Amino acid sequence: MKRATCVMALAAVFCIAGTARANIGDGLQNYWNFDSDLNDSAGGKLGNASTVDDNGTFTGPGASLGGGLFGGGGLLQNGNNDYVNVPASADISHLSGDLSISAWFKVDNFNHNWQALISNGEGSAYRIARRSSDQPGRMAYAGGVGDIPGEGIGPVVDDGGWHHVVAISEHGVSTRLWVDGGLVVTGGAPNIQDNGHNNEPNVPHALAIGNNIDRLNRGWEGEIDDVAIWDRPLTDDEIGLIWAGGQGASIDVLTIPEPSSLILAALGLFSLALCRWRRRRA
Numbered sequence: 001m002k003r004a005t006c007v008m009a010l011a012a013v014f015c016i017a018g019t020a021r022a023n024i025g026d027g028l029q030n031y032w033n034f035d036s037d038l039n040d041s042a043g044g045k046l047g048n049a050s051t052v053d054d055n056g057t058f059t060g061p062g063a064s065l066g067g068g069l070f071g072g073g074g075l076l077q078n079g080n081n082d083y084v085n086v087p088a089s090a091d092i093s094h095l096s097g098d099l100s101i102s103a104w105f106k107v108d109n110f111n112h113n114w115q116a117l118i119s120n121g122e123g124s125a126y127r128i129a130r131r132s133s134d135q136p137g138r139m140a141y142a143g144g145v146g147d148i149p150g151e152g153i154g155p156v157v158d159d160g161g162w163h164h165v166v167a168i169s170e171h172g173v174s175t176r177l178w179v180d181g182g183l184v185v186t187g188g189a190p191n192i193q194d195n196g197h198n199n200e201p202n203v204p205h206a207l208a209i210g211n212n213i214d215r216l217n218r219g220w221e222g223e224i225d226d227v228a229i230w231d232r233p234l235t236d237d238e239i240g241l242i243w244a245g246g247q248g249a250s251i252d253v254l255t256i257p258e259p260s261s262l263i264l265a266a267l268g269l270f271s272l273a274l275c276r277w278r279r280r281r282a
Contacts, residue, residue, distance in 0.1 A: 023047045024241060025255040027232040029091040030054050032209070033252055034065055034225055035072035038084055042228070045255045049231050054091055056084040056209065060219075063210060069104050069162050069225045070250035075210060079111060079221025083211035088204040091229075092120065094192050097171025099126060099143060100234040102242055102251070107222035108160045110137040115220055116212035117165065118227065121205040124193035127212060128167050130158075141177040143169035144190025148177055154184040164243055170233045181243035183236075226250050 026047035030040050038056035042048050058064075060082030068074025075084065086092060105117055110130045117139075119127035124144050131140035131151060137158035140147045157163045157179065166178040175187035197203040197214065206213055209227060210220040228251045242249055 023255070024234075024238050024251065027230045028228060028251070028255075029231050030086075030227075030229040031251050032056065032084075032227045033071055033250065034068060034075045034227075035070075036065070038065075040086075041252075045251075046257075049091075051091055052089050054086050054089055054207070056086045059083055059085045062219075067223045067225075069223075069248060071252065074104075074223050074225035076223055077210045077220045079115070080219050081211065081216045082219060083216075084209040085213075086207040086209065088206045092207045093194055093204065094120075094126065094169075094229075094231065095194060096231060097144065097169065097190065097192055098232050099167075099169040099192065100230040100232065101126070101128060101167045101228070102164070102234070102239075103128070103227045104162055104164050104225045104248060105157075105220075105222060106160060106162045107137070107158050107220070109221070110135075110158050111221060112218055114140075114212065114215070114218050116208065116215075116218045117210070117220060117224065119208045119212040119214070119218075121194065121197065122212070122214040123195050124191060125195070125205055125214075126167070126169065126192060128165060129212065129218065139165055139177065139179055139184075141165075141167040141175060141187075143167055143175050144171075144192035145169075145175055145188045148175055148187035149185035155179045155182075162248070164248065166234060166239050166242070168233045176233075178239055181240065181246065226252075 025045035028042045028048045029050050031042040040054040043050040062078035062080045062082035064076050065073045066076045113133045114129045116129040126143040131138045134151050136156040138154040168176040169190040172189050175190050177184045212218040
């Protein structure tokens with residue numbers, strides 16, 4: 001009886017520890033923090049769904065590391081055809097249909113139509129970009145269905161300040177675009193497909209961070225930081241955690257276990273040791 005009570009108490013403690021905070025790392029497939037390199041660090045996060053390290057390389061002379069909102073740096077781009085190229089992989093394709101993208105960015109002035117923040121291609125692939133020639137500048141998302149929203153909808157972002165975007169494709173349900181912690185628009189049911197780079201079916205799309213992989217005259221001018229991609233829809237609460245009331249929280253920080261969870265786990269181990277000591281004394 002004593003043993004059963006100990007086991008039940010320990011299980012309850014670890015259950016509380018595990019649910020003290022939802023793990024935002026669940027389903028994480030890609031994460032580039034740009035602190036010192038272009039490497040994908042998603043594979044080291046608890047709960048991740050990464051199958052390969054999707055490390056990037058610079059393409060073009062104008063992109064570099066520096067600035068940034070979190071950690072040791074970010075991605076700097078000059079608006080030409082420079083960008084970070086991430087080779088095609090199973091993690092990049094998202095043909096399962098569910099997808100969430102989170103990124104921080106700043107831009108002083110949009111000087112090209114559809115300047116792309118991140119892109120896996122045209123058509124039914126996915127991409128986040130400036131909304132056409134919308135002035136002042138706003139953001140748009142296409143993720144297995146047409147671009148959302150229409151002209152003149154959403155917060156203005158070409159003001160030289162840091163902004164946050166989350167784009168979601170939930171297969172068979174909807175696409176959703178969030179900017180600066182608020183839901184901007186909900187679109188139609190998506191079906192993400194890869195028709196191949198420039199419609200060549202035997203050449204699967206790579207990923208471009210800071211440009212459109214199919215339209216390389218749409219380079220970003222400004223900064224990009226803390227880009228993360230999941231194979232599931234983020235919840236409203238998770239988006240709120242990243243936005244953090246406008247202060248921002250990096251995925252690196254959000255995937256560190258809470259101190260309260262660690263304390264509960266330590267208490268659980270202490271409880272187990274105490275139970276064993278009592279059994280020996282009985």
